[in-house]
Amino acid sequence: MKIIKQIGIFFTVCWLSQIVAAYLPFSFPSSVIGMILLFICLLTGILKIEHVQEKADFLMENMAFFFVPAGVSVMNYFDILKSTLVPFLIICIVSTIITFAATAYSVQFVIKLMNRRKK
Structure with a gap:
């Protein structure tokens, strides 16, 4: 229940x-x-x-x-994506790096806030 x-x-x-x-x-x-x-x-x-x-x-x-249905959908449209594959990969790589950096800085900021709160 x-x-x-x-x-x-x-x-x-x-x-x-x-x-x-x-x-x-x-x-x-x-x-x-x-x-x-x-x-x-x-x-x-x-x-x-x-x-x-x-x-x-x-x-x-x-x-x-x-994420399986989304992956299958991408494969269904591979012919369309093939012509823009290089820009697509560059965008994916750059956005991944930006996401990692934003996450790392956010975690560092939260850790600093938690340390201040403990003091």
Whole structure:
């Protein structure tokens, strides 16, 4: 019963994010809205981490499985991508490096904040 409740919470958040995205005057991904809604619910205490922990762990452990359809779709359009392969690879490499750098600086910043808080 606990798992069904957790799945229901995730589906409710997804459904609400779809509704919010539909009413926004600009295009914004509903998945991002859903993450923001879930984060706000966890911060405000509407939801506790125990309400979603098991299902979130399951989804994180099986995350690679969810990228299979996207990978297959890329292979279906390989003829179109072939003409722009070099710029596509350059963009992927540069964006990966930028993401790594941003993550590293964010982690360093949070560690400094935590050390200040301890003092």
